[in-house]
Amino acid sequence: MALPKHASTLERIWYYIYLVICALIFLFLIAPILIIIPLSFNAEPYFTFTQKMLSLDPTGYSARWYDLLLTFGMTAPDAARDSSWWADVWNNAAWVRAAKNSVIIGFFATILATALGTLAALGLSRPEMPYRRAIMAILISPMIVPIIITATGLFFFYSLTGLANSYIGVILAHATLGIPFVIITVTATLVGFDHSLTRASASLGANSTTTFRKIIMPLILPGVVSGALFAFVTSFDEVVVVLFVAAHDQQTIPRQMWNGIREQISPAILSVATILVIISILLLTTVELLRRRSERLRGLSPG
Amino acid sequence: MSETLTTVDGKPLKQALAAAQARAKRRAFWLVLPLLLFILVTFVAPIGQMLLRSVYNPSFSQAVPNLSVWFDENPPGTEPDEAAYEALVMDLRQMREDKSQGEAGTRVNYDYSGARSMFTSTARKAERLEPPYKEAVLDADDDWADPVLWQAMRGASSAYTMNFYLAALDLGRDENGNIVSVDDNRAVYVKLFGRTLFLSALITATTLILGFPIAHLLATLPLRYSNLLMIFVLLPFWTSLLVRTTSWIVLLQSQGVVNDLMVASGAVSDGNRLQMIYNQTGTIIAMTHILLPFTVLPLYSVMRPINPSYVRAARSLGATSWTAFRRIYLPQTIPGIGAGALLVFILSVGYYITPALVGGASGQLISNLIAFHMQKSLNWSLAAALAALLLGGVLVLYWLYDRLIGVDNLKLG
Numbered sequence: 001m002a003l004p005k006h007a008s009t010l011e012r013i014w015y016y017i018y019l020v021i022c023a024l025i026f027l028f029l030i031a032p033i034l035i036i037i038p039l040s041f042n043a044e045p046y047f048t049f050t051q052k053m054l055s056l057d058p059t060g061y062s063a064r065w066y067d068l069l070l071t072f073g074m075t076a077p078d079a080a081r082d083s084s085w086w087a088d089v090w091n092n093a094a095w096v097r098a099a100k101n102s103v104i105i106g107f108f109a110t111i112l113a114t115a116l117g118t119l120a121a122l123g124l125s126r127p128e129m130p131y132r133r134a135i136m137a138i139l140i141s142p143m144i145v146p147i148i149i150t151a152t153g154l155f156f157f158y159s160l161t162g163l164a165n166s167y168i169g170v171i172l173a174h175a176t177l178g179i180p181f182v183i184i185t186v187t188a189t190l191v192g193f194d195h196s197l198t199r200a201s202a203s204l205g206a207n208s209t210t211t212f213r214k215i216i217m218p219l220i221l222p223g224v225v226s227g228a229l230f231a232f233v234t235s236f237d238e239v240v241v242v243l244f245v246a247a248h249d250q251q252t253i254p255r256q257m258w259n260g261i262r263e264q265i266s267p268a269i270l271s272v273a274t275i276l277v278i279i280s281i282l283l284l285t286t287v288e289l290l291r292r293r294s295e296r297l298r299g300l301s302p303g
Numbered sequence: 304m305s306e307t308l309t310t311v312d313g314k315p316l317k318q319a320l321a322a323a324q325a326r327a328k329r330r331a332f333w334l335v336l337p338l339l340l341f342i343l344v345t346f347v348a349p350i351g352q353m354l355l356r357s358v359y360n361p362s363f364s365q366a367v368p369n370l371s372v373w374f375d376e377n378p379p380g381t382e383p384d385e386a387a388y389e390a391l392v393m394d395l396r397q398m399r400e401d402k403s404q405g406e407a408g409t410r411v412n413y414d415y416s417g418a419r420s421m422f423t424s425t426a427r428k429a430e431r432l433e434p435p436y437k438e439a440v441l442d443a444d445d446d447w448a449d450p451v452l453w454q455a456m457r458g459a460s461s462a463y464t465m466n467f468y469l470a471a472l473d474l475g476r477d478e479n480g481n482i483v484s485v486d487d488n489r490a491v492y493v494k495l496f497g498r499t500l501f502l503s504a505l506i507t508a509t510t511l512i513l514g515f516p517i518a519h520l521l522a523t524l525p526l527r528y529s530n531l532l533m534i535f536v537l538l539p540f541w542t543s544l545l546v547r548t549t550s551w552i553v554l555l556q557s558q559g560v561v562n563d564l565m566v567a568s569g570a571v572s573d574g575n576r577l578q579m580i581y582n583q584t585g586t587i588i589a590m591t592h593i594l595l596p597f598t599v600l601p602l603y604s605v606m607r608p609i610n611p612s613y614v615r616a617a618r619s620l621g622a623t624s625w626t627a628f629r630r631i632y633l634p635q636t637i638p639g640i641g642a643g644a645l646l647v648f649i650l651s652v653g654y655y656i657t658p659a660l661v662g663g664a665s666g667q668l669i670s671n672l673i674a675f676h677m678q679k680s681l682n683w684s685l686a687a688a689l690a691a692l693l694l695g696g697v698l699v700l701y702w703l704y705d706r707l708i709g710v711d712n713l714k715l716g
Contacts, residue, residue, distance in 0.1 A: 022520045026535045032550040047553040116338040123334025128327040146653020148670040149690045153349035176345045237543040273546040280541040
């Protein structure tokens with residue numbers, strides 16, 4: 001909304017105040033996320049900018065907290081950094097093990113959520129689908145129901161069915177939590193999906209598998225991939241269900257962070273946070289590119 | 304005279320159409336079925352089981368077959384006689400054999416504090432107790448004569464009970480089984496529900512106040528710029544919740560960046576740094592930040608298609624810019640305000656992680672109390688009852704959201 005030429009002085013003043021207010025709100029949104037990046041390079045164990053950091057003295061900065069991420073939990077952190085040291089990191093470092101667990105759980109939860117969610121979204125976006133609204137409401141509900149209730153329910157259910165303390169239990173729970181995101185993104189790509197394309201393909205002699213592979217899949221793929229990324233992030237960031245149903249030695253990154261924040265918050269948490277911020281920037285970029293590609297494919301935007 | 308239309312193979316057209324439609328329906332349903340079953344097993348069934356647990360707790364009723372008979376034969380308020388004490392001693396002996404006195408005592412302890420230790424210590428002596436049992440039991444611990452305890456045991460002797468819901472609403476039963484409210488110093492839950500609702504409403508209001516201007520700016524800027532600025536909204540949305548909570552801890556600590564800035568600028572002296580974290584303020588600030596994108600996104604998607612010529616027309620007809628905004632622009636954004644506010648309210652009512660980490664004592668919400676009963680006090684039935692009440696509230700709001708906005712209009716970025 002550019003200011004029109006005939007605006008009065010008062011309106012001009014208000015307009016600039018409005019811009020300043022907006023700038024402050026944007027600052028409120030983004031500053032907390034960006035501020036931890038420089039703080040994670042603090043040479044001192046403080047959570048604020050030291051005098052040395054403010055004067056851009058290189059000795060005020062260090063990567064010691066990143067180093068701690070590797071050495072924490074190792075059997076011989078002070079040994080020479082050769083291949084056996086790195087093997088020690090890979091096998092014993094607490095954060096590395098947590099990252100491995102997070103990736104394994106996230107990967108399988110994503111596969112499950114994406115496969116089931118995409119299939120269901122295809123059915124839900126058909127006009128003939130019976131009880132569409134009610135079923136949609138049930139499938140989206142894991143996103144709405146408070147996580148503590150889901151975790152409580154799963155705790156009782158898993159202790160009864162013997163899924164407690166197992167990877168499978170966590171994977172199933174995380175898939176459930178990721179499914180609403182897959183449904184929402186895939187149905188969004190299917191809005192305005194031109195069904196005459198599938199009919200055209202059928203009339204040209206393609207069977208339904210070929211139609212799905214060659215016509216439907218390429219069109220909805222951007223939505224599917226964004227949904228999968230959402231599902232992965234949901235699992236990668238989930239801590240409450242893990243706290244309730246996972247075994248004590250099944251550490252994940254969020255759980256390790258949770259423990260770190262609750263017990264003694266150390267700047268090592270900030271270095272993990274920085275890494276996670278960078279991952280989310282990458283994911284956001286991917287999803288935005290996919291969204292534009294999908295809009296271009298469906299001719300919704302000029303490109 | 305009128306000939307029914309038929310398909311090539313001679314079937315009436317109406318029938319053929321109905322069959323084709325039924326087939327299409329079935330096909331659509333088959334696509335959804337696997338996921339529906341999956342959600343029913345991994346989500347709906349666990350929550351159903353939790354709801355059952357909030358009204359069903361057999362740990363005492365299983366352990367007291369003899370007492371249950373006595374309770375059935377005598378109406379509430381009866382003075383426990385020799386037969387009652389005999390039944391009690393028989394049950395305590397059996398508990399000692401099954402090692403179930405702790406569990407059974409814990410169940411009664413929920414309604415009568417101190418009961419657990421009475422059960423364990425008297426069960427230890429039960430084998431040596433001689434008739435008359437009444438005197439013997441009262442000799443062991445004279446608290447056994449308390450009519451409130453007998454009422455608590457009567458309540459627990461049936462596996463199905465509404466007592467956990469009563470407890471979740473700060474209610475209890477007196478010695479005659481009437482529902483009464485508990486002492487003021489033990490009444491915590493209603494207050495906490497109230498606080499949860501109040502804080503959620505407050506957070507919803509702040510997200511609206513902060514979200515409206517930037518959604519308006521994003522909606523009125525040319526797409527090139529707004530897509531860039533949208534990153535400021537979407538990056539927090541994609542960033543881990545724990546990361547955002549951590550950064551608020553770092554920022555708001557008494558030795559943190561915000562306090563340092565204020566000390567440096569002279570707004571507060573070094574001695575009275577503000578306490579902004581581990582209390583309600585921390586919960587409000589961090590949750591507002593975390594939930595702000597959920598307001599901005601629906602507002603933006605409603606504001607973007609609003610045609611600016613309506614406001615221009617109002618201005619050309621003599622309205623001041625404030626009137627034009629209030630009478631013309633604002634009413635058109637109501638659907639977005641409703642969608643954003645309702646979603647933020649639903650999400651914040653059940654929030655757990657952020658209050659647990661930054662809330663301190665005064666910033667805890669009802670979810671944190673559920674977690675406390677699950678993990679610390681181990682009163683799982685009470686946790687389930689509290690969760691059921693919270694779930695009921697959330698589902699009503701969700702139903703409202705579906706009525707007013709429709710779940711298929713949920714947008715993520």
